[in-house]
Amino acid sequence: MNSLKILSGGAVQGLVASLAAKFTALTGLAISGxxxxxxxxxxxxxxxAAADIVVLTAAMIADLVRENLVAAASVADIGVVETAIAIRAGDRPVPVHDADALRAAFLAADAIFVPDTKASTAGIHVARILKQLGIADQAASRLKVFPNGATAMRNLAQSTAARPIGCTQSTEIINTAGVALSGSLPRECGLSTVYTAAVAAQALDPDRAQVLIDLLTAADAAELRMRAGFLEVRK
Structure with a gap:
């Protein structure tokens, strides 16, 4: 079976997977990338890199529009994703209701599983928050950094540490077996990110790329987006 090629932030992987069968039924294409x-x-x-559809943060998609790498007319917001704390399934939830509680949670953990602190949305934010909380140096030896949030969460699920936690985007926590969402970061430390889709300027199949965008953003997919961890974008 031929496939539609996607380049996407990991936050959207679970939602795309939930719509893959419907997309294939409509187009005859699988989704790869x-x-x-x-x-x-x-x-x-x-x-x-070859791509038909690109799904990244709204800010990054805006940059790619200016660089003529995605089609401006195709740009569509999917939803908002919050950055959150993860625990292993079965571990006691970690309170993170304010900055003091979040600081205590990081300091109590003997392993902190995070995505790339230079290239991923959540990882960059974690590094910033640790500095904001004044504990970057104390936490440095406990950080377990992985290329993306999904990989970080899979490793958290398998961790043998006594008190491990993770910090990444809520969608990646929700869609990883063996971990659980403990709570979103407190308002003063939080990060809410809009994820946006667009057809790549060099897409080989722009029409069917648009079909996938329509599925991801459709009104009747609102419940799927919610279950995957997306909040509605406030206009």
Missing amino acids: EFGAVGAMAGKLRDG
Whole structure:
């Protein structure tokens, strides 16, 4: 079976998977490509990687529009994703209701599983928050950094540490077996990210790329988006 090629942030992988069968039924195509840190995915597109559809943060998609790498007319917001704390399934939830509680949670953990702190949305934010909380140096030896949030969460699920936690986007936590969502970061430390889709300027199949965008953003997919961890974008 031929496939539609996607370059996407990992936050959207679970939602795409939930719509893959419907997309195939409508188009006869499978979905292939890569999901990972948004910076890395944008870099691949800029380096000439083949793609029909691109799903990244709204800010990155806006940059790619200006660079003529995605079609401006196709741009559509999917939803908002919050950055959150993860625990192993079965572990006691970690309170993170305010900055003091979040600081205590990081300091109590003997392993902190996070995505790339230079290329991923959540990883960059974690590094910033640790500095904001004044514990970057104390936490440095406990950080377990992985290329993307999904990989970080899979490793958290398998961790043998006594008190491990993770921090990445809520969608990646919800869609990884063996971990559980403990809570979103407190307002003063939080990050809510809009994820946006667009057809790549060099797409080989722009029409069917638009079909996938329509499925991802359709009103009747609102419940699927919610279950995957997306909040509605406030206009």
